[in-house]
Amino acid sequence: xxxxxxxxxxxxxxxxxxxxxxxxxxxxxxxxxxxxxxxxxxxxxxxxxxxxxxxxxxxxxxxxxxxxxxxxxxxxxxxxxxxxxxxxxxxxxxxxxxxxxxxxxxxxxxxxxxxxxxxxxxxxxxxxxxxxxxxxxxxxxxxxxxxxxxxxxxxxxxxxxxxxxxxxxxxxxxxxxxxxxxxxxxxxxxxxxxxxxxxxxxxxxxxxxxxxxxxxxxxxxxxxxxxxxxxxxxxxxxxxxxxxxxxxxxxxxxxxxxxxxxxxxxxxx
Numbered sequence: 105x106x107x108x109x110x111x112x113x114x115x116x117x118x119x120x121x122x123x124x125x126x127x128x129x130x131x132x133x134x135x136x137x138x139x140x141x142x143x144x145x146x147x148x149x150x151x152x153x154x155x156x157x158x159x160x161x162x163x164x165x166x167x168x169x170x171x172x173x174x175x176x177x178x179x180x181x182x183x184x185x186x187x188x189x190x191x192x193x194x195x196x197x198x199x200x201x202x203x204x205x206x207x208x209x210x211x212x213x214x215x216x217x218x219x220x221x222x223x224x225x226x227x228x229x230x231x232x233x234x235x236x237x238x239x240x241x242x243x244x245x246x247x248x249x250x251x252x253x254x255x256x257x258x259x260x261x262x263x264x265x266x267x268x269x270x271x272x273x274x275x276x277x278x279x280x281x282x283x284x285x286x287x288x289x290x291x292x293x294x295x296x297x298x299x300x301x302x303x304x305x306x307x308x309x310x311x312x313x314x315x316x317x318x319x320x321x322x323x324x325x326x327x328x329x330x331x332x333x334x335x336x337x338x339x340x341x342x343x344x345x346x347x348x349x350x351x352x353x354x355x356x357x358x359x360x361x362x363x364x365x366x367x368x369x370x371x372x373x
Contacts, residue, residue: 108143108315108368108371108372109143109315109316109317109333109334109368110142110143110144110309110311110315110316111143111144111145111146111306111309111311111315111316111317112138112143112144112145112146112316112317112319112365113146113147113148113170113302113316113317113318113319113328113332114145114146114147114148114318114319114320114361115147115148115149115150115298115319115320115321115322115325115328116147116149116151116159117149117150117151117283117321118321118322118338118340118341118356119319119320119321119325119338119341119356119361120147120319120356120361121356122356122357122359123356123357127159128359128362130359130362131359131361131362133362134362134365134366134369135362135365137365137369138365138368138369141369141372144309144311145167146167146168146169146170146302146305147168147169147170147180148169148170148174148298148301148302148318148320148325148328149169149170149171150171150172150173150281150283150290150322150324151169151171151172152171152172152176152215152220152252152253153169153171153172153176153178153183153185153217154219154220154235155171156169156171156178156180157180157183159180167179167180167181168180168186168305170298170301170302170305171252172215172252172253172290172292173253173279173281173283173290173292173296173297173298173324174189174292174296174297174298174299174300174301174302175188175189175190175215175252175253175292175293175296175301176188176189176217176252177301177305185217188217188250188252189252189292189293189295189296189301190216190250190251190252190293191250191251191252191254191278191293192293193246193248193251195277195278195293196214196243196246196251196254197244198277199254199273199274199277199278199291200212200243200244200254202273202274203256203270203273203274206269206270206273207258207261207266207269207270209258209259209260209261210256210257210258211223211225211226211227211256211257211258211259212226212243212254212255212256213226213243213254213255214243214246214251214252214253214254214255215251215252215253215255216249216250216251216252217249217250217252218237218249219235219237219238219239220234220235220238220239221238221239221241221243221246222234222238222239222240223240223241223242223243224240225259226255226257227257227259252292253290253291253292254278254290254291254292255288255289255290255291256270256288256289256291257287257288257289258287261287262287263287266287266289267280267282267287267289270289270291271289274291276294277294278291278292278293278294279291279292279293279294279295279296279297281297281323281324282322282323282324283322283323283324290324297324297327297328298324298325298327298328299327299328299330299331300327302316302318302328302331302332303331312333313331313332313333314333315333316331316332316333316334317332317333317334317335317336318331318332318334318335318336319336319337319338319353319360319361319364320335320336320337320338320341320345320349321337321338321340321341321342321345321356322341322342322345323342323344323345325341325345326344326345326348329345329348329349330348334350334351335348335349335350335351336349336350336351336352336353336361336364337349337351337352337353338352338353338354338355338356338360338361339352339353339354339355339358339360340355340356340357
């Protein structure tokens with residue numbers, strides 16, 4: 105199969121993982137088979153590095169994850185950040201101040217290579233325990249470590265209204281993404297997206313976009329889906345993703361990525 109992909113890039117939540125956050129045995133098995141066939145696998149996720157550790161036993165053998173919407177490249181098995189693309193601290197302070205003026209009840213958190221910094225008012229996903237090394241303090245008191253992703257959420261505004269307002273306030277100073285977490289604005293430095301990080305990683309491996317298949321489900325996956333030679337939307341994907349995808353596979357709960365990769369391996373025999 106002359107046009108077979110050399111790299112598979114896949115989002116995790118809502119795409120590769122089932123709705124309960126688990127990786128099915130079928131999916132784990134086919135990922136291993138894909139790598140045995142000589143095809144690279146990279147996970148491209150909005151999750152911070154620390155949220156990959158809980159999947160290490162299932163995906164650690166597959167090596168690399170692009171985390172926080174492109175801010176970090178993470179060695180899952182070694183639990184080590186390889187590269188980071190963060191904010192200049194003055195810009196973080198400016199964006200925080202502007203968002204506070206526009207949305208007085210906004211609360212912030214910051215993902216850094218060393219872990220989480222969060223304000224006490226910032227809401228947490230109950231499925232993830234706040235790590236013991238997290239720093240609870242005002243975002244204005246951030247230390248000198250680079251911020252990979254700034255998180256912002258309003259206590260009162262509706263999800264769509266807050267995301268629209270945050271995007272307008274941030275403007276072209278940074279990139280605002282939405283990965284499906286209700287009303288959570290995920291803000292990365294300008295030029296930091298899943299697509300940019302994936303392009304750099306692929307280039308490092310000597311692989312062009314035309315030999316990359318990318319799978320996703322939410323608007324933060326759109327740049328990656330557009331960049332890849334073949335962009336796949338799972339059946340449960342957001343309308344924005346389905347609109348730009350080249351192909352659609354079954355849903356995450358039907359192991360859509362695994363189904364597609366099994367067909368690929370059969371065609372390569």
